[in-house]
Amino acid sequence: MSGLDEGCSDPAHTHDELSEPPLRGLKLASHGVLEKVQQRGRSKCAKCGGSRMFFCYTCCLLVDVSLHEIPVVKLPVKIDIIKHPNETDGKSTAVHAKILAPSDVTIYTYPCIPDYDQDEVCSVLRFVEQLRLTMNRFSTTVLPSTTEQVVLVFPGPGAVTVQDMVQRLHEKTDSRSSGPRLKRRKLVNVPADAHATEDPGSGAPDETKSSESRAHPVQRVVFIDSTWNQTNKISTDERLQDLLQVELRTRKTCFWRSQKGKPDTYLATIEAIYYFLKDFHEQCLAQEYSGEYDNLLFFYSYLHTVVNKSKEAGKKEAERREKQRQTEARL
Numbered sequence: 001m002s003g004l005d006e007g008c009s010d011p012a013h014t015h016d017e018l019s020e021p022p023l024r025g026l027k028l029a030s031h032g033v034l035e036k037v038q039q040r041g042r043s044k045c046a047k048c049g050g051s052r053m054f055f056c057y058t059c060c061l062l063v064d065v066s067l068h069e070i071p072v073v074k075l076p077v078k079i080d081i082i083k084h085p086n087e088t089d090g091k092s093t094a095v096h097a098k099i100l101a102p103s104d105v106t107i108y109t110y111p112c113i114p115d116y117d118q119d120e121v122c123s124v125l126r127f128v129e130q131l132r133l134t135m136n137r138f139s140t141t142v143l144p145s146t147t148e149q150v151v152l153v154f155p156g157p158g159a160v161t162v163q164d165m166v167q168r169l170h171e172k173t174d175s176r177s178s179g180p181r182l183k184r185r186k187l188v189n190v191p192a193d194a195h196a197t198e199d200p201g202s203g204a205p206d207e208t209k210s211s212e213s214r215a216h217p218v219q220r221v222v223f224i225d226s227t228w229n230q231t232n233k234i235s236t237d238e239r240l241q242d243l244l245q246v247e248l249r250t251r252k253t254c255f256w257r258s259q260k261g262k263p264d265t266y267l268a269t270i271e272a273i274y275y276f277l278k279d280f281h282e283q284c285l286a287q288e289y290s291g292e293y294d295n296l297l298f299f300y301s302y303l304h305t306v307v308n309k310s311k312e313a314g315k316k317e318a319e320r321r322e323k324q325r326q327t328e329a330r331l
Helices: 032-040 093-102 118-136 162-178 211-217 230-234 269-281 294-330
Strands: 078-083 105-109 149-153 218-225 245-248
Touching: 032 294, 078 093, 093 105, 093 269, 093 294, 149 162, 162 218, 162 245, 162 269, 218 230, 218 269, 269 294
Parallel strands: 078 105, 078 218, 149 218, 149 245
Antiparallel strands: none
16 A cells, blocks of 8 residues: 555545446456456566566566556656555555556655755756747747656645646746755765666656646656555655645545555555546646546556455355354254
């Protein structure tokens, strides 16, 4: 699970969207390949040798499934997932996002966190913007903007909704541009290949961003992958303190590993990513949502069905045994 195994969403969305049966109405690729793999049983991961079903959650690789057999999702922003070192790999849904959107998702293991220093970013961007404007005076070619804004999806007192996020980012950038430079914090750089699961080049912004992505200030979104009780260490890390926090407030989880004593607004990591992107598509890109990111739930929705069927079968078996016990007691 995740600390956004504990997120939430926007007031415009109601519980009806997640009413029974859960996850209905999604535009998903066929689960036929997963059904066949389940019938064959577990296989060994080609890299670590672990016994796995569908994918290896340790190596972020498919197992007994070919790349062309699963959907690949293109995201409008880059996703960074900061995973708690004590988070159980087999219980986390973060790997779903990495496998289904490999070019846009990177998983880091804490304390490895990318440098999100916003003061340094703003200083560089002001120079680039001045250069761009100067060059445009002598050329009809418009250079693409390189502005990259980063937000953290995590609940908290100062967190805003997705709807309010863009306005707050504009205000934040304006205040940094006009205000004095703050001294940059000293950060400890950890080699990415020692902690991160990343495709070559996936950590850098795309050079060919669409006009839609250039029109909004959000280019990278950070999620925390941890149980709720373990999130504090990551969420309070100084390297994340300058990031605008975005909160998903009313979404309901249908994760089968619910955390005891926690409300149903605590989402699995893949749920938080999916609902953020859906809200982002509608409220920031101002486009009608037509299932563009539904396949992020490709594995999740299938596993949800399998687990629920197993639970229902177990419940019926328990009821049968109880009836048998009561019958024998009367004899």
